[in-house]
Amino acid sequence: MSARLEVENLRVAYGASSAVAVDRLVVEPGTLAAVVGANGAGKSTLVNAIANWSRAEPRVEGAVRMDGENIAGRPAHQLVKRGLQLVPEGRGVFMGLTVEENLRDGAPSAAGLSRKTYSIQNVYQLFPRLGERRSTQGGSLSGGERQMLAVGRALRMAPKALLLDEPSIGLAPRFVSLLLQTIRALVDSGLTVLLVEQNVRAAMEVADVVHLLERGRLIASGPVDEMRDDPRIVEAYLGGGHE
Amino acid sequence: MNLLQQVVNGIIIGHAYALVAVGWTMLLGAARLVNFGHGQMYMVGAFAAWWFMRMTGLPYPVAVVAAILVGALIGAVMQRLLMRLTLSRDLVSLMIVTLGFGQMLEGAAGLTFGPRPQTLASPFQSMTLHFGAIWFTVQDVILVVAAIVVFLALRLLLNATKFGTAVRMVAEDPALTRLAGIDIARVYMGIFAFEGAAVAFAATLVAPRTPILTSMGFDQVVTTFVVVVLGGIGSVAGSYVAGLSLGLFTALFGALVSPAYTTAAVFALLIAVMALRPGQLAASANFAR
Secondary structure, three states: OOOOEEEEEEEEEEOOEEEEEEEEEEEOOOOEEEEEOOOOOOHHHHHHHHOOOOOOOOEEEEEEEEOOEEOOOOOHHHHHHHOEEEEOOOOOOOOOOEHHHHHHOOOOOOOOOOOOOOOHHHHHHHOHHHHHOOOOEHHHOOHHHHHHHHHHHHHHOOOOEEEEEOOOOOOOHHHHHHHHHHHHHHHHOOOEEEEEEOOHHHHHHHOOEEEEEEOOEEEEEEEHHHHHOOHHHHHHHHOOOOO | OOHHHHHHHHHHHHHHHHHHHHHHHHHHHHHOOOOOOHHHHHHHHHHHHHHHHHHHOOOHHHHHHHHHHHHHHHHHHHHHHOHHHHHOOOHHHHHHHHHHHHHHHHHHHHHHHOOOOEOOOOHHHOOEEEEOOEEEEHHHHHHHHHHHHHHHHHHHHHHHOHHHHHHHHHHHOHHHHHOOOOOHHHHHHHHHHHHHHHHHHHHHHHHHHOOEOOOOHHHHHHHHHHHHHHOOOOOHHHHHHHHHHHHHHHHHHHHHOOHHHHHHHHHHHHHHHHHHOOOOOOOOOOOOO
């Protein structure tokens, strides 16, 4: 059985400067893998390259396999149709569309898809706050609501693998934990997630596997219980207060 | 000079301005793109209808449909040619390239249709309606109704259809739109085809009012640009109001002040608006209103 996502020899460069060089990264089906690291380590560049999506124009080389099939180089919108869904950092919703419009359009019809689909009602069950604000424009939502909506939009595309780029950024702590717990619940019901987080402590509470990225390279990987005691993580990110 | 007649004329001309501008409004509002070949596409639309009637002998309404198809095709071809500039929203290059595209259309039209003025003969142009001292043609009525219908249909398209939502998404954030599984190149293609079809449709309705010349495109670019800028860059409702206002302004200015200075006055108005309300050449996320 092949991994849900398998990245090999991925090299990403902006102009002449190399941003990411990852030899191997594997995400097994139904698990939550977290890539943690400091600001500027290349976390966003890494997930964007996997989804072949960027607001800039990086040069990407290497292999990305989903369920054994090499999908590197395919246009981002085609990858979405195949079930590889990115929630980008920052702006992930349409400000000029209402919550409901954000969730309604672009989504594939449930018929004819073997993948697990999520109805708008499912999204409202996961995030009741979105249901209350269904007629509100994206631009009028709070940061936390926007992030929920961005995840909800992604679910509506019936992803096989969900790439989440810094969902906690700019959110109040209670929103961070609510959002990550919801994502954990989705993983427990079968979804595969690759989560990129600067908030290492929050990420380690929900992840199965943790990868540490520094200066564009993975310097440590392992199950969350091992990584919790890894000195590089403890010293740099968790500090002395760790249990 | 009957003032009421001038108001009626202004309303008719205003709807003509608005209808000619509607394609560019969509282009600018949704794609944040400019097309300075717009006027020449208007000219080609008028000549396509004229040529079609002459060659086939089929009636005017059929020629209107044929011209719309030609317009949509030209728009789609233009999008294919400009794909890279479109996707990177390189406005300055697009301005120059579309200006060149327009000149090519004008040259090709000159070679194909000849230098002489022609008449796009609509049977409705000779049907006049009189109400006391006021009169207008059936063609004018069709023009006004068509402009209103097109604007309402565009609003409906943008707000109530899947394609319309895709257009609004592209308008706001093309990169994010890709992540909704949408091929944005195809959305741009639809926008350009609409622009071409809309301006050709406008041409077939407006051109029967006056003789047509292959050199008439540039004036249309200028008026359209004024309408779109006055309307608040790419706002659908704004363009309609701006077209109507500009029509009334030119009709009344021509009647009350001097017809010779109408164009100059329109430009003075444009400069005043741009100076008083400077803004980016980009619409808000709410252009669909």
